[in-house]
Amino acid sequence: NNLSLIIKWIKENDIYIHLSTHCAGYIISEQIIDFINGSQNIGEKLSKKKILWELICRDTKGFADILMKFNYPSIAKENSSLFWGTLENWIGFDSYTKHIFDKSNLQDLTRLISIEHMKKLQSDLNNARNRKRVFKSTYNPSGVIQNDLAGFYQMPLIRFLYSNHTFDNEDVISKIMKKYPLTFNGKVINNYTFIDSKLCEEIRISDWIVGILVRTFKFLRKTNENEMYSFIRRLNTLQRNNIKLLGDLIQDSFIKNSNYITIKDEFGLKGKLEWITDFREYEIRAYLK
Template identity: 25%
Template sequence: MSDHEINKTRSFIKMLAPTANFDSVLSFYYDETNNIRKSYVGEMGFNSPVTANFVLGGLVHEGMAPDVAPLIKSFKLQKTTKEVKFKHIAKGSFLDCLKSNKLKLFLEFIESSNLYVHYSSINILYWAIVDIVDSAIANSEASQKLGPPFSEYLKDVLYKLSKLEIDSITEVFYYFKYPNIKKKDVSSFIEALTHIFKDYIDTEEFHFGLESLRQILKEAKKTNSLPFIMEGDDYIIEDFSEFYLRQIYLFKYSTHTFDNENSISRILNGYKILDKSIEIKNYSFVDSQTNQLIQLSDVFVGLMGKLTVYFNTSTKEKIDNDFCSLSMIQRANIDLLVDVIEKSHNKNIGFLHSIDGNEERSKMDVISQPLKTTQNIDL
């Protein structure tokens, strides 16, 4: 990546998130969950459950790192345990994980120390469909004038429909080798996609969004062009290396320590990341057994992965009902998680990055009034 590309992208993100501080000198530690390497569509559907977000994140601090040995000792793990993993701290569904006293110790430590949390959370299904909306809007001057809120609304509507009609959506994707639609197939792809709308387009929930998208896609048919889904590889939605790269060049004055991930390491080694003609060498891959902060990053990321599955598979009404019957330890842990995320948001909004629909994001409001003012950078 050239210095022009890096600084252009950083400037664009800074414009979208003017209160974020990407220039601090920080130490980031990473682990990931639900890392499927590449997201692709096969004959039987997506290569992984679309209910689980890919989450890359962990712990971050400024200055000296706190001594986490007392925390790890407090977990009272078996002496044969070589490193702390999320499975040692909590197990089961998200709500089951909240029953863990070890999780409470972990979250209390983060809350009271100079450690913060950071994450990139990628909803795979939402990520797969957003380029359809962007491609349609690229063909419509009227839609472009309505700005990002209109675009985000259409993406959310298409995402909700895709959840309900996941088999039909993936069948269309596979048939047309999405996201590499051939020019001769644009019209047929649009017809197949909008055919899925028919059972929903007259409902109150979906009517305005689906009808708007259907009309915009009609304009795309006239040009035989859906620009953002015509130049990819057959079936391959994308790999996740871009989210590792994003952290490296966005927080270019910080250091980034990743858990060993050979496939990602090979990809990153293929890039020469330049800033003012100087190569950026601010990251490393290490064995997690040698780094306790990476081990604790696995705990946080594991919990966030469970949370995304819970949100992606639960209605707001179900979440509300679930949270009315939490035990004391569950309530304490969810409050601590909310406090830790809010503490990190207040420190630097740039720590929180999400590619997800408003439908899923808004579920955090159900479990936490304070987080109604918390934002995630969506880029």
């Protein structure tokens, strides 16, 4: 009930949200497949990326532990073979294939294609391990894991240059802004201030909305179509209304200014968000039949 009250208050007071998604795991999955892919078939390449990305979503910590252990993307040459082997073991091809066969009809062409591409992904990793390939990032020399997240704080300042921005008075954010000063036409950009969140209701509401959105996107990244149907069927009326209100808030913000909402389409993330907040009842009923 508190959720619906707060979102309704936001809408009634013409407040809009600025939403930008970024997932290092998604970018890294693209990097890895681009580097080891042994096929020129674009569809197969995309399928491998999707498979790896789905596995990352289901075990984010396990994947992150591997990256940290081998100092990705600056993997030492002598550790390259072990890196690819560790990644292959983490994926667990045998258990993945068994899971697919146990849960599906052998005539399901989509699943059979996924298994075939999974086998080819395994072959790509084997080749990388045997050849001791040294990973080189094709995106930027420092990789994509951003320890200080400076870009996330700076982007709104640049995108909305003539607006006034407010940050919570935290040392981490303050140090980042001082470390990476921004300039425009030779002048320092200082269109922001720091305020203690205890004294600013808007910051507290913003933190609350961020928490809800983080949980929403984490759920969508880990959930496939069948699981989404099952989730929706279990919702009560209040829960459905709350999710619908959240979707309306995102949509209203996008209509107000398309730059307010930037969602990277991680293999259908946009579609999942639109689908689950719109509650396309006819699709649900058709599925249940």
